[in-house]
Amino acid sequence: MKILKKSALLVIVLLFLSCTEDKAILIEDNIYNQPIPFEPVTSNYTVGAIYTKFIRNPLTIETPSIGIYDGDIGNPITYSKHVEQAQTAGVDFFIFGLRSSNVMANYNIDKTYIDNLQMAPNSGDMKFAFSYNFANMGLSYTSTIETRGLVPTFLNDFMLMVPYFQRSNYLKINGKAVVYMSNSFNLFSNDNTLLYQQLRSQMRALGVELYLIGMQLEWTPTLRFFGDQVTGKDNRFKGCVDALTFTNYANIQFVFYDRLQFFHKYVDLAWSYHKETLARHQIEFVPTISPSYNPKINNVSSTNYIIAKNADWFKANCNIARRASGASKLVLIDSFNNWNLDTQIESATTYGEDYLRILRGEFKL
DSSP: OHHHHHHHHHHHHHHHHHOOTTTOOOGGGSGGGSOOOOOOOOSOOEEEEEOOOOOOOTTOOOOBTTOOOOTTSOOHHHHHHHHHHHHHHTOOEEEEEEEOTTSHHHHHHHHHHHHHHTTSTTGGGSEEEEEEEOGGGOOBTTBOTTTTTOHHHHHHHHHTTHHHHTSTTBOEETTEEEEEEETGGGOOOSOHHHHHHHHHHHHHHTTOOEEEEEEEOTTOOGGGTTSOTTTOTTOSSTTTOSEEEESOTTOOBTTOHHHHHTHHHHHHHHHHHHHHHHHTTTOEEOOEEOSOBOGGGTOTTOOBOOBOOOHHHHHHHHHHHHHHOOTTOEEEESOSSOTTTTOOOSOBTTTBTHHHHHHHHHHOO
């Protein structure tokens, strides 16, 4: 027994001596403690902001500098002030929601709203793009767009956009009309690649080339981008869209405290990997960022963290976006005016034009 004790002690001593400074794993070596490289602004980025149509929640605390307005109607006077603020921020275009004509009443509401905004005297000074929403089609794995007989509706929805594509202030990238495909991860089709090919062929015959930005949910693993990795079944993006973005990464559930604690490092690592992976499939990565997030305005019992407005936090977000942005140097902001989630950069009575000016400084020379 005495021999065993001496042997054990010797082993412990040897292990201690072998753990030299060169071999020790230090807390500083942790990947999450490594600083994120700074990406300088060497040329202007193209910045788009989601323009929200909303009914103000009574729990909303912040007040717009221009006064509380009805976000559910397209008021040209309000919009003209928003265009001025967007120009202060260096925002190049707004993204307007447009629901499918599958429910014509919804389509007409959105169209009227957008048309009213375009009546503002300075509307021509701000470019815009559509966020196409097909959710009212009710698609699912067992009820695809083909089985529901809605492919013609899908194609016609883009035909209805053509008059807007022809406007001088509709956003184009390399001559291609930009359309943000809202919830495109839910575009259930028997063959997504073929569906998108039909769409592009139809539009090309009308002299319109498309630049389609797909959407995927925040914190989604890269392997889910293209369906089954062996068969390619259930592919939603490869051979379909030109670019891909995520919904707001600031949307973090309580169970993921590590995402909150190491937010910028987590996002930087994820987006770097996504950008590299997508590039191999000729898809550009487009980062979407926000200055803050407060889900409790809409749901007081929300199980998601509140991320309050903080200039340094937002600037760090902008640096990550610059690092992740692709060849088009395209960056999206969620949002310009979603007061019901506190993601807005719009000027407020409390913080003034702070976030408008930060945005310009982070993405414009």
